[in-house]
Amino acid sequence: MSTTNSSTGLSPFLLRLGYSPRIIPAILATPAEASVGEIDAADWLDTREKVVNDAKDALLHAKIVQAANVNSQRDPEPSFPVGSRVMLSTKHHRHTFKNRSDGRTAKFFARWDGPYVVKAAHPEKSAYTLDIPESSAMFPTFHTSLLKLYHPNDDSSFPHRSHLQPPPLTFDDGSQEYFIRDIIDEKRRGRGYRYLVRWKGYGPEHDSWLPGRELVGTDALDAWISSLDLDSLPNSSPAGR
Structure with missing residues (x-):
């Protein structure tokens, strides 16, 4: 309580009570002082208010110095316009x-x-x-x-990095289907599962969640279930998916 704080320059005792504690016994002989009860109340309030204001100023200065030190080692924050x-x-x-x-x-x-x-x-x-x-x-x-x-690929400089996106299969009724590359994740939804599908020829930004009933009979779903090693998981079976 009597240790001086590095930020405020004052002790918690002084901030709390408005005066510093006396050392008992005194290290050096001092003249007799008036007791706390004899101190004028108005002077005590003025002193305490001054001490608190000094502490606030010291804390504000410490915050400014700390912020300046941290920001001096910080790179400018990137800005991304809407639509980018x-x-x-x-x-x-x-x-x-x-x-x-x-x-x-x-x-x-x-x-x-x-x-x-x-x-x-x-x-x-x-x-x-x-x-x-x-x-x-x-x-x-x-x-x-x-x-x-995001920096798109420069096809002229790196022609082999671009991903060819095959067109979907279009049927007579106008419906379209894409080829599944593999399943990369799953999550429980109600009594069934949903699977995160990655499409052949498309990047991760085109991944989509599909219900399990739409993937029944596909090689991708069979490969995913086989990779999970369901025998080692309690209460798990292909029929429950």
């Missing part, structure tokens, strides 16, 4: 991804997902709202530290 495309960091989802199966390794999980279109900007909060698919359970607003600008 950004990549979203997946660092907060790696743990969930790994825990869904014993056969998964977090280091092989994609570090960035997207691109996503910026729907709204909140620069005063360092946050941006993205156009996230409705099938996702994620909240669509993210801090700038989780975003980076």
Whole structure:
């Protein structure tokens, strides 16, 4: 209580009671002093108010100095205009991804997902709202530290990096179907399951959740169920999916 604080320059005792404690016994002989009860109340209130104001000023100065020191080592915050495309960091989802199966390794999980279109900007909060698919359970607003600008592939410089997107199969009734590359995730929905499907020739930004009934009989679903090693999981069976 009597130790001087580095930010305020005052002791908590002085801030709380308006005076510093006397050392008992005194280190040096001092003249007799008036007791606390003999101190004029008005003088005590003035002194206490001055001490509190000095502490507030000292704390404000300390905050300004600390902010200046931190900001001097900080890069300028990136800005993403509405309509631009950004990549979203997946660092907060790696743990969930790994825990869904014993056969998964977090280091092989994609570090960035997207691109996503910026729907709204909140620069005063360092946050941006993205156009996230409705099938996702994620909240669509993210801090700038989780975003980076999307740079499309330069086909002239890197022609082999571009992904060829095959057209869908179109039937006589006008319906269309795409080829499934594989299933990369699943989640429980009611009594059934939904599966995250990656389409052949398309990137992660086109992944979509489909109910299990739409995937019955596909090689992708059979391969996914086989990879889960259901025999090692309690109360799990292919029929229950």
